[in-house]
Amino acid sequence: xxxxxxxxxxxxxxxxxxxxxxxxIFPHGLGKLLxxxxxxxxxxxxxxxxxxxxxxxxxxxxxxxxxxxxLGIKTRWFALPALFTMLVAxxxxxxxxxWNIKEKALLYALMYLVLIFTGGGKYSVRD
Numbered sequence: 001x002x003x004x005x006x007x008x009x010x011x012x013x014x015x016x017x018x019x020x021x022x023x024x025i026f027p028h029g030l031g032k033l034l035x036x037x038x039x040x041x042x043x044x045x046x047x048x049x050x051x052x053x054x055x056x057x058x059x060x061x062x063x064x065x066x067x068x069x070x071l072g073i074k075t076r077w078f079a080l081p082a083l084f085t086m087l088v089a090x091x092x093x094x095x096x097x098x099w100n101i102k103e104k105a106l107l108y109a110l111m112y113l114v115l116i117f118t119g120g121g122k123y124s125v126r127d
Contacts, residue, residue, distance in 0.1 A: 006122070013121030017075065020111040021066035024082070029062030046092040061085040069115065072124020076116050083112035 004012075032039070032055060043055035061081040068078040086109035090102045120127035 010122035013115075013118050014072075014123040016111060017069050017072060017115060017120060017124075020108065020115075021070045024062050024066045024108065029059060029066060032059050033063055044093050046088055057081070058085055069120075072120035073126050075120030075124060075127050079112040079115040083109055083116065086112060 032043075036055060036059065040052040040055050043051040043058070045051045045054045047054065049057075062085065065078040065082045069075055069082070086105045090105035090109060094102045094105065
């Protein structure tokens with residue numbers, strides 16, 4: 001016997017999807033999007049693909065992927081770039097920083113990993 005009903009589990013996934021995505025968009029993704037032209041040449045380039053491309057990738061994962069996750073559109077697929085971005089942030093960009101700096105990126109990464117396993121749940125547009 002399960003403690004939670006399927007509806008409760010789906011509601012929990014909805015809360016996770018919307019919560020993590022809103023916290024990612026505001027202020028992380030939106031801040032990058034609104035300052036793109038000012039910061040694109042000085043944005044960290046941890047993968048050697050150029051600062052503007054790195055920043056575009058971060059904006060894509062933090063804004064576009066987050067919006068798709070909120071709606072529950074291909075949640076697993078859109079959680080992948082978000083997970084990748086957070087792992088790069090934690091282990092490459094902040095590699096030499098103390099744990100408390102890496103921790104936020106790793107918490108986001110953990111939530112995206114959960115969404116990769118669970119998908120968008122019943123309350124999604126198209127998972």
